[in-house]
């Protein structure tokens with residue numbers, strides 16, 4: 001589904017490349033972890049996959065078409081859903097309105113379907129009362145569940161997450177990781193998670209380690 005061909009990236013100078021000649025395939029229905037030392041370039045790699053930045057070398061293809069050709073704005077809107085460590089919800093809205101807004105902005109097939117949004121939030125453990133009050137009144141674990149529900153109500157087949165459990169305790173981490181597995185295996189999406197937590201990486205179908213400018217499959 002997502003193909004990375006001979007990808008290279010540096011911020012200031014080419015001799016300081018974070019990674020180079022990276023060729024990888026990511027498939028739908030599968031979860032992937034990206035691990036590696038702090039500063040190795042994991043977040044940068046994810047931002048390229050999400051169309052938030054352009055590669056310095058090589059290209060990224062979605063379903064056989066270059067994402068540049070699709071257009072990065074169009075690509076981000078139609079193909080990618082992002083989950084951040086800091087949730088990035090619309091803080092002046094309720095969970096329900098966060099989902100309704102995401103569905104509207106991305107032209108989801110469920111656009112305007114309040115019942116569907118409520119059903120998703122219920123599935124993720126939010127009560128009817130919680131889903132209509134301001135998101136800031138929810139716990140961190142609940143807010144991250146809302147951020148994940150937002151990816152589930154959108155049609156994007158690629159879900160990328162940057163340290164999604166970084167602010168969560170052990171129990172919430174387990175729940176959140178389980179949800180990502182469901183998104184991959186039941187919604188048949190491609191889920192790519194940057195994480196520094198070995199338990200999170202071990203739960204994914206595959207884990208790639210970024211070290212010395214290259215990606216290698218973890219044993």
Ligand SMILES: Nc1ncnc2c1ncn2[C@@H]1O[C@H](COP(=O)(O)OP(=O)(O)OP(=O)(O)O)[C@@H](O)[C@H]1O
Nearest residue numbers: 011012018036037038039040041042043044045196
């Ligand atoms: N906008 C930027 N301009 C210049 N350098 C940057 C920029 N963003 C990141 N870097 C540098 O690029 C390198 C890789 O950063 P990145 O955030 O991708 O690493 P990471 O592996 O995700 O790290 P961490 O695990 O600590 O989040 C770091 O040395 C960082 O300082």
